[in-house]
Amino acid sequence: GAGVSQSPSNKVTEKGKDVELRCDPISGHTALYWYRQSLGQGLEFLIYFQGNSAPDKSGLPSDRFSAERTGGSVSTLTIQRTQQEDSAVYLCASSFRRKTGDNSPLHFGNGTRLTVT
């Protein structure tokens, strides 16, 4: 079956521009996560959506970052006024239900590589 789909796969933008990154989770998955992967920094949690509940935004690094999830499915991560330190791979993941575990692992997309010049 189809996995988590992210677009674009690569994005090069100029400093100061806004960017939108898209994530299509696996159909039926109620939980959706955004992580950022920087070189040597592992996977940094950004934001989490669960059903119709208010999102957990505790990982967003600044108010330039925002995300929304429409209709409980597709999600968009927006970075305003991009900075060079925003350059990273942005990974989206979904899981079947809120509780992650062996029966409900995170399924990651292949990420969007963002380069801010």
Place this chain on the structure above:
Amino acid sequence: QQQVKQSPQSLIVQKGGISIINCAYENTAFDYFPWYQQFPGKGPALLIAIRPDVSEKKEGRFTISFNKSAKQFSLHIMDSQPGDSATYFCAASMNSGYSTLTFGKGTMLLVSP
């Protein structure tokens, strides 16, 4: 504050050897410890996971050893193969998996032929 510390940062192992990656945590509320495997250009994928009520879990050539008192857990890859070359992330979460996963910084494993 780094809640899950992973070492080494990179590892080279000969084919057939044992690869060992270690993780340590501080938060005793963590109760679910998965390992994720990531190939270049791909997203991470769940490899194996353990809960603190057991000290070891084995799936094929992959074994997690868990030491609750030391707050450490490790991944052992027996008979390492070139196809195992990837980046490995340990992670932890609380509340029986209801909290978000906190990941280590990753270990880049290279298995030489």
